[in-house]
Amino acid sequence: MKSALYEGARKIVWRDVEKPLPGKGEAVIEVRYCGICGTDLHIYHGDMDARLHIPQTVGHEMSGVIDSVGTDVSDWKKGDRVTVRPLESCGECATCRRGFTHICEKIRFLGIETDGAFAQYWKVPAKRLHRLPEGMNWRLGALIEPLAVACHDVRRGEVCRGDFAVVSGGGPIGMLVALCARQNGARVVISEINAFRRAFAEKLGFETIDPLHCELEKEVKLKNSGNGADVVFEVSGSAPGALAMTALARPRGRIVMVAIYPKPTPVDLHKFFWKELTLLGARVYEREDFEKAIALAASGTLPLEKMITKVFPLEKLGEAFQYMEQEKSAMKILIQCNGGEK
Ligand SMILES: [Zn+2]
Ligand SMILES: [Zn+2]
Numbered sequence: 001m002k003s004a005l006y007e008g009a010r011k012i013v014w015r016d017v018e019k020p021l022p023g024k025g026e027a028v029i030e031v032r033y034c035g036i037c038g039t040d041l042h043i044y045h046g047d048m049d050a051r052l053h054i055p056q057t058v059g060h061e062m063s064g065v066i067d068s069v070g071t072d073v074s075d076w077k078k079g080d081r082v083t084v085r086p087l088e089s090c091g092e093c094a095t096c097r098r099g100f101t102h103i104c105e106k107i108r109f110l111g112i113e114t115d116g117a118f119a120q121y122w123k124v125p126a127k128r129l130h131r132l133p134e135g136m137n138w139r140l141g142a143l144i145e146p147l148a149v150a151c152h153d154v155r156r157g158e159v160c161r162g163d164f165a166v167v168s169g170g171g172p173i174g175m176l177v178a179l180c181a182r183q184n185g186a187r188v189v190i191s192e193i194n195a196f197r198r199a200f201a202e203k204l205g206f207e208t209i210d211p212l213h214c215e216l217e218k219e220v221k222l223k224n225s226g227n228g229a230d231v232v233f234e235v236s237g238s239a240p241g242a243l244a245m246t247a248l249a250r251p252r253g254r255i256v257m258v259a260i261y262p263k264p265t266p267v268d269l270h271k272f273f274w275k276e277l278t279l280l281g282a283r284v285y286e287r288e289d290f291e292k293a294i295a296l297a298a299s300g301t302l303p304l305e306k307m308i309t310k311v312f313p314l315e316k317l318g319e320a321f322q323y324m325e326q327e328k329s330a331m332k333i334l335i336q337c338n339g340g341e342k
Helices: 038-044 144-156 172-183 195-203 216-223 239-248 269-275 287-299 314-326
Strands: 002-008 011-016 026-035 061-069 081-084 121-125 129-131 164-168 187-191 207-209 229-234 249-257 278-281 308-313 332-336
Touching: 002 314, 011 314, 026 081, 038 314, 061 121, 061 144, 081 144, 129 287, 144 172, 144 287, 164 172, 164 239, 172 187, 172 195, 172 229, 187 216, 195 207, 207 216, 216 239, 229 239, 239 249, 239 269, 249 269, 308 314, 314 332
Parallel strands: 164 187, 164 229, 187 207, 229 249, 249 278, 308 332
Antiparallel strands: 002 011, 026 061, 026 121, 026 332, 061 081, 081 129
16 A cells, blocks of 8 residues: 655655554554644654654544454444544553543554554554544544544533633634634634734634734733633643733633643743632543534534645645645645545
8 A cells, every 4th residue: 555654854755565454453444534733743843753663654633434344343344434533542540540541641642653544544443433424524524633622622611602712823723622612602712923814713703813913911801891711722832822821811710721832831820829710731632522523523513624725645745744834824734545535
């Protein structure tokens, strides 16, 4: 089969590799589409080599159809339409035993610690499969994983009808968080420095703020009759974002930490104390978030197709990474791994 392999920083090679065979408890999926995640871009830049076995296939935001299953797999069969929740937890550590398998202390991410889906076929543990509804197109199927991230974030933030929410950072995840929060009945304002992304958000019907050219806190309160936000999603991963979040939340408000801050970053703890704020970490997703994402996508209520900026064929994966780096208006980039079906 064909595979696009990561060989080191900025080097993707197009190779023939052995088609995987399913072992015990495993399924081999014929991949239809696989989206490029921010994490994949970090990999492409060479920042995550320590977690990989190079040369390696990466990619985890996918849709596909089961090609074969291990002899002991009875819940799944050839032809089933699926996506994958790409987390492999140990099931034994204290965190797993508490039921939080998605933040297992020994977690392995399929497509990072194992081979990924930027290939014609992907072998995964059958336990990680989720069924896609018959009518859902394959491109939407590849958006389920990032949408599940957003579902998890919004669930952690307990967003409900009438809430005023600020999403700081309007990239693909921020945009999906905004869509899910609005779906829950919140009024959502997106703070984003990139004018292309603000324009995109406005097309989706969101109010936006450019935090570089206004006083963010003042602007947020202006929009909310003088009050701070019920819930703030910090998705920007920026130092100004971390500093602003406590200013933007109302007394007893919630802050959901979605972004990955690689190093300690200043936060105004006095505002935390003064307003009795709650900070919630939100990392990946749980089973129910995947099910929710699939149901949401299937319902057709979210403009998810608009999130797809461009589709590249598998052999152009390297080009797709470059496009994603350069194109300031890019949201989701998908790779078509097999077949001509939408
Ligand atoms: Zn992802
Ligand atoms: Zn564990």
